Amino acid sequence: MSPSKPADGQPRGYIIPIGGAEKVQEPAILKRFVRLCGGRHARIAIVPTASLMSDTGSVYEELFDELGAGSAQAFALEERADGSDAETLRKLERATGVFFTGGNQLRLSTHLGGTPVAKTIRILNARGVHVAGTSAGAAFLSEHMIAFGDEGASPRVGSVTLSAGLGLTNRVIIDQHFRQRDRLGRLLTALAYNPFAVGLGLDEDTAAFIAPDETVEVVGSGAVTIVDPSDVEFSSMDQSAKGEPVCLLGIRMHILVQGATFNLHTRVADPGSVAVAKG
């Protein structure tokens, strides 16, 4: 389930994990998403599957409507069978953006994983359609998804359970409500299993806009914590017992705020417009 290959010469769409609780009064993140998807020409498909509340889909339909999206439609997708529905697939094909709501990310992976709907969204993103998700919806976007885990600042063996996600990218592992729920430890634990991916810890009301060129741009009122394990010199993950803290040496970390960027390919952080504002 590696990411779908972009069509020749065609950049993939943005991948946009949001840390949850994106502000409705001053919705900078959702506004930018709508603009990216075409503004008045945007056709946004909403997937409320993570949520157990029956009105989540319609709440976002109204919200995107108020933000000037051409159209916004929620697809119930409550059973696995819905993931093969021909009418849904036909409508999805026309979307310029896909939005996953919050809730429980395991509902997303168990209900949609491996269905034609999931496959279609992967192909759409490869073709240039933008895909955003908030909270549980954010966690689901990447190849390796944090299914659930403990909270607390130090990494401990067994403190996190990974699962296969939607797989739009395998370069990041995403955690959300980051500052608000103290999740550095579980993100470090997830990375310690295999220090291949970069950890993105998203504060609430904060999004990482991952551009087609692999540049992460921050939008929102909080911070994105980048945890880059590429220089990790030592990890005791393979020898520690369950519940024991993990020894992990040589982590690189950046705290990005709105305007700053990080390139997932070169692994270089840049203050961007934060430094310009300083001048």
Added chain:
Amino acid sequence: MSPSKPADGQPRGYIIPIGGAEKVQEPAILKRFVRLCGGRHARIAIVPTASLMSDTGSVYEELFDELGAGSAQAFALEERADGSDAETLRKLERATGVFFTGGNQLRLSTHLGGTPVAKTIRILNARGVHVAGTSAGAAFLSEHMIAFGDEGASPRVGSVTLSAGLGLTNRVIIDQHFRQRDRLGRLLTALAYNPFAVGLGLDEDTAAFIAPDETVEVVGSGAVTIVDPSDVEFSSMDQSAKGEPVCLLGIRMHILVQGATFNLHTRVADPGSVAVAKG
């Protein structure tokens, strides 16, 4: 108030911040402290000033007694005037170890700061006497002390208030109950003001034994998070408004568990016996 200079050829004593809640059932940290101070020949001076509970001093007297210390005596030091008491100073001079209990670190800095007792303890440490502190007592040991602050994983302007501490070392800023109370953000904020010192985030029941050669050794059941800002490339601390998140690029971080070390001088982390156990 820079650290007292060691006497010629005389190594200073250990500086031992403990993250709080050091286990009484299996008190590895306190045992090692007693052994370091001379075991059956140890004379431990207990400073319970941080605590508002009247029996804190006697509880530690009994505990050190059970652990085989030659003698252990608590000094009330409840008023600033007590910090000049001739009898106390005379007894302190004979100590082989000093132990600060938990409570509120501002009680330590306001009651003892600048008194002859504080000065004596600094001189004793320079002469080779070991000084430990748990929780508030740990925070107090260094030159720059976290007086109080907010909790949460991202650094924010104004989220921490620093104060002058006892000043045994200016190489570290200490935060305690680290994993348990989610204090990475405030430690990062404290370091962002001046990325000179190294941050030590101490989990509960975990101590950093800072040896005379500036090697930090970890003892206890949790982790010590080392936050090394020496490669920080950019900080927005000087331009951000109160409450705003701080952009901070290029932090280095190590999670050390028992057996691992970090040298405050060379800033090199080493898995130590954690790697040996692996072999």
